[in-house]
Amino acid sequence: MTVPGFDNPLTWILAIPLAAAGLLAVLPNWRVASWVNVAVSLATFAASAVLFHHRPEPTRLLFIDDFNVYLVALTAFIGLSTAVFSAAYIARETEAERLSSMHLRFYHSMYQAFLFTMLLALTANNTGVMWVAVEAATLTTVLMVSLYRSREAIEAAWKYFILCSVGIGLALFGTTLVYLAAQPVMGDGADAMAWTLLVKRAASFQPDLLNLAFVFVLVGYGTKVGLAPLHAWLPDAHAEGPTPISAVLSGLLLNVALYALLRFKMVIAANPDTLAPGPLMIMMGFSSLFVSAFMLYKRGDIKRLFAYSSIEHMGVITFAFGMGGPVANFAGLMHMTMHSLTKSAVFFSVGIVTQNAGTKRINEISGLTETTPVLGWAFVIAVLAIAGLPPMGVFMSEFLVVSSTFARQPLLAVPLIVGLLLAFAALLMRLQGMAFGPPPEHPHPAHGRATGISTVLAYTPMWAHLALVLVAGLYLPPVLNVWFQAVAGMLG
Amino acid sequence: MLQALSYDLAHLIGATVLMAGFGLLYQRRLFAVLNTFSFQALALAAAAAWQAHVQHAPHLYFTAGIALVFKAMIVPFALHWLVERLGIHRTVETALSIGWTMIIGVALVALSILLVLPVTAKAAALTRESLALAMSVVLLGMLMMITRRNAVTQVVGFMALENGLILAAVSAKGMPLVVEISVAFSVLVAMTLFGIFFFRIRERFDSLDLNYIETFRGDRQ
Numbered sequence: 001m002t003v004p005g006f007d008n009p010l011t012w013i014l015a016i017p018l019a020a021a022g023l024l025a026v027l028p029n030w031r032v033a034s035w036v037n038v039a040v041s042l043a044t045f046a047a048s049a050v051l052f053h054h055r056p057e058p059t060r061l062l063f064i065d066d067f068n069v070y071l072v073a074l075t076a077f078i079g080l081s082t083a084v085f086s087a088a089y090i091a092r093e094t095e096a097e098r099l100s101s102m103h104l105r106f107y108h109s110m111y112q113a114f115l116f117t118m119l120l121a122l123t124a125n126n127t128g129v130m131w132v133a134v135e136a137a138t139l140t141t142v143l144m145v146s147l148y149r150s151r152e153a154i155e156a157a158w159k160y161f162i163l164c165s166v167g168i169g170l171a172l173f174g175t176t177l178v179y180l181a182a183q184p185v186m187g188d189g190a191d192a193m194a195w196t197l198l199v200k201r202a203a204s205f206q207p208d209l210l211n212l213a214f215v216f217v218l219v220g221y222g223t224k225v226g227l228a229p230l231h232a233w234l235p236d237a238h239a240e241g242p243t244p245i246s247a248v249l250s251g252l253l254l255n256v257a258l259y260a261l262l263r264f265k266m267v268i269a270a271n272p273d274t275l276a277p278g279p280l281m282i283m284m285g286f287s288s289l290f291v292s293a294f295m296l297y298k299r300g301d302i303k304r305l306f307a308y309s310s311i312e313h314m315g316v317i318t319f320a321f322g323m324g325g326p327v328a329n330f331a332g333l334m335h336m337t338m339h340s341l342t343k344s345a346v347f348f349s350v351g352i353v354t355q356n357a358g359t360k361r362i363n364e365i366s367g368l369t370e371t372t373p374v375l376g377w378a379f380v381i382a383v384l385a386i387a388g389l390p391p392m393g394v395f396m397s398e399f400l401v402v403s404s405t406f407a408r409q410p411l412l413a414v415p416l417i418v419g420l421l422l423a424f425a426a427l428l429m430r431l432q433g434m435a436f437g438p439p440p441e442h443p444h445p446a447h448g449r450a451t452g453i454s455t456v457l458a459y460t461p462m463w464a465h466l467a468l469v470l471v472a473g474l475y476l477p478p479v480l481n482v483w484f485q486a487v488a489g490m491l492g
Numbered sequence: 493m494l495q496a497l498s499y500d501l502a503h504l505i506g507a508t509v510l511m512a513g514f515g516l517l518y519q520r521r522l523f524a525v526l527n528t529f530s531f532q533a534l535a536l537a538a539a540a541a542w543q544a545h546v547q548h549a550p551h552l553y554f555t556a557g558i559a560l561v562f563k564a565m566i567v568p569f570a571l572h573w574l575v576e577r578l579g580i581h582r583t584v585e586t587a588l589s590i591g592w593t594m595i596i597g598v599a600l601v602a603l604s605i606l607l608v609l610p611v612t613a614k615a616a617a618l619t620r621e622s623l624a625l626a627m628s629v630v631l632l633g634m635l636m637m638i639t640r641r642n643a644v645t646q647v648v649g650f651m652a653l654e655n656g657l658i659l660a661a662v663s664a665k666g667m668p669l670v671v672e673i674s675v676a677f678s679v680l681v682a683m684t685l686f687g688i689f690f691f692r693i694r695e696r697f698d699s700l701d702l703n704y705i706e707t708f709r710g711d712r713q
Contacts, residue, residue, distance in 0.1 A: 126668075126669070128667075128668060128669035128672070128673060129669065131673070132669070132672055132673065132676045135676050135677075135680065136676065139679070139680065139683060142683075146687075146691075154691045157687075158643075158687065158691075161683075161684065161687070162637075162646065162650070165650060165680060165684075166634065166637065166650065166653065169630070169650075169653050169654060169657055170630075172657050172661075172673065173626075173627070173630060173656075173657055173660060176657070176660045176661050176664050176667065177623075179664055179667050180612070180619060180623070180664050183664065183665060183666065183667075187666075188665060188666025188667075189666055189668055190668045192666075193667075193668060193669070206611070206612075208610065208611035208612075209611050209612060211611070212607065212608075212611050
């Protein structure tokens, strides 16, 4: 396995965050660190943009194809915008004296380490390297979820740690089984773990072994995607960690876990004698959709509410990929992108809302559009977008999922629509009180403290994401359209 | 002749790992659990070393070394120290009686053999049965995590599960990255131990105490 050289953009994409993680671990000043964090995220994003012009040849270690190039760019972009939001968020948290400078040094270092593991998992051309990267991603996020050191945060981190460790343990067993299936055909060594080679030769692998492997992979990586009934870690981890981490968990980590699952699905699908992976994924998708849709009604904590909404959307996406075929895959890919952008925007606004209100409890937050109109309306738009109201991008992709299902399996479309409507109503009901209810009589002392540059900083990423989602909803650029179609074809 | 010997010895060691997996299920004292785990890790080290010898894969000696030094010695010692230091309850608290746990364990082993043997008909015989053993060890580890209530026994269950995974990985002929994977797991385990110590986690969190759950879901007043 040779390490790619410096003329390869992938080297930079991975080296920048890794080096930054080391640098930020020793940088004592948190204000400087938060800006360094933004700068290196920008550099990573720039390096990922180079991939569109110059796509390196696949090596045994790393590769780029149509599928992962867009996820790498999306990951680098959300990594950048979250770093900007995080700079503002951290400034306000430190003012409120909730975090010490030691914690922050650790936080920034882990943030870059997390981005590194995500990008490595996406670009790895080896099932084992990808597994190690996902495992390391779990570790870094566990550390960030426990940042506040409160009893709840530690419980959340512990639960996340134990459940996801077992999950990725099972994923490793699945990975070993895929290697065993490939080994008689492709010989010993790294060839039998390379994605680029596995897909080409999958037709001659032993189908039974692949079936067994897929079950383990689905349960293993499915735990990390947050598919019900394996989702128990997800709401806690989203609710108790710092809000920028909730944004990247929902926006990036779930996508990467799903990406791993889809890569394995591509191998399984390339073998004509295996069980169809579709029905299993459809089943998991439905269970996630319904469990979360009903759970949304009982939530009292604003971050938990949107964590359950993430489970719902991951369910819809898994369902779409389970349906398969060009249109449903297209819809799934688009929904993955739209959900990442919108959900991180939602968490950006929720982060400021909870800081202003000094609480995460939904019934203590009300009248946002009156007390802080700019933030309040941004919150309303973001929530309506994630609920799937036109003209935003989430509506478009959900519409595509529903219409493609109607065209092929009308009976499956009925529960899908019921689930989507249930979730939609729950979010609208919660939004009503928070946005338009009577403003609180005794505002929290922190209210209105943030002014100037930190407010602009905190709002920019949110508006940028919402603008992108709006544009995608009204008019999907033809380049993107062609591209999604090409990838949808690859997924089979 | 030599083929048959290497085959038999690999199965003997694999079966020892599995027996230790059962041993973990019926211990009633925490220190006995730790000793049994140490024994299992020792058997795993032997399995990895034997595979390194049979497959002419010297890197597997590293995996064996990690299992021997880290899992069979450092981790049990560290856990021993933690139990004393944190004053953790010394008897194993079960969520399901030991008899039932053993019956379920036997069923899980039967399940893995019935599942793995038919689907690996074309794979090398050496790999086939080791894989069935490894899958049994993984499932027994999961069973232990589910049926034991204390944080330490839960972690031991996870490490037993992981022993099964490493057993599978070393038995897969020529599988790359096995050393990296065992290092990654060791980091994970070290982090867990650190977490237990640092946050003084004595119990696992899904307590049966209702009051406790009410405040901790963060969803009710």
